[in-house]
Amino acid sequence: MPRSGAEARSRLKQAALELYRENGFDKTTTAEIAARAGVTERTFFRHFPDKREVLFDGEADLREDLAQSVAEAPEGLAPLEILLRAFKNTGRIMERNLPFAEPRRDLIAATPTLRERNLAKAATLAEALAEALRERGVEDRLARLAAQAGWATFHHATQAWISDPTRSLDDYLDEAFADLRTLGAGVQLGQ
Amino acid sequence: MPRSGAEARSRLKQAALELYRENGFDKTTTAEIAARAGVTERTFFRHFPDKREVLFDGEADLREDLAQSVAEAPEGLAPLEILLRAFKNTGRIMERNLPFAEPRRDLIAATPTLRERNLAKAATLAEALAEALRERGVEDRLARLAAQAGWATFHHATQAWISDPTRSLDDYLDEAFADLRTLGAGVQLGQ
């Protein structure tokens, strides 16, 4: 039916999200998704390695985008400032598929197995950020810590933004990172 | 065959770990595990909700133990000091099953799906720690940050200890937390 393959892939994503929302993730079969997309179940698995991955399709692109942003940041910035810049840059990508983001977020929050996958993606993403920081000369453990804390903060900001997109994502990012900095002071014990 | 149920459960854990090591996680079936343990496949699933969970059996106990340790810590300590104390306390539990820990660690590192589950466990554990800190009056986001950083540090220490158990776990913990404190200074940008 479709010629390019990209069309089928896109229809599969659409159909999957719809069905997951209508009936829940566990109660929708891959056969149903394929049927709604007008292809065979086998074709579904040619495009996505498993049932969950449909919801995490952009992740690899996002990761590369962020890593490149970190690499291209100007000299002399502190690690967290570098990350904040990178997040603001690639935030534009997210703004394009906001309508996709909200149901996706709720779905992940409601489905344990999707939360697991989400955590895994977050981990590889943080690892990529840490690697990018390391290549700029940031010391290993500092890079890891900054990447983890930075990603967690980014995640927090995007979640808030998805819930109330009237304010800009950049606003949420600035706010969240400001919080992170003041928290950084408190972490220094022993006080 | 067994009367108590606890025996079968224990044999299942043993058999699973052995087979996972011998043939890899993906290439061992639940039927094989059950057979080696002298029970039916069905019984395997009566004891464990899925194939992965066999390797994470102690986690709930560990979580409750840690939460209680946090709750019982003396007044006037900084969050990370509370956590360090808690980790040292429940570290005794780990010292009991060191021989179980090393193959388990390698297996998880080598198997993506087990890494996912491991991350999920870490997340719920960190969440439990954060909740325990909150109940002591620690502010919400500080509690979350401390719990995440603290758990990551604990994890790091245990991994190192498993690799070289000649030094005590407490030593590794002291060292790792000292690093975390000095890093805490660096996180405070913007320098």
Add this chain to the structure above:
DNA sequence: AATGTGGTGTCAGTCACTGGCGCAACGGCC
């Protein structure tokens, strides 16, 4: 026209996991 390539349909198969039923071993309780 011949040839190659990428996306797909079809079919058969494995394996994780679930529900339901019946049985047998225990532990109280009279």
Add this chain to the structure above:
DNA sequence: GGCCGTTGCGCCAGTGACTGACACCACATT
């Protein structure tokens, strides 16, 4: 002693995620 509720288990039948192999068709290259 006999009665009975509970618990752990075997057995069977079924669903659904995922895989490998093969054939087909549309399209581009030459």
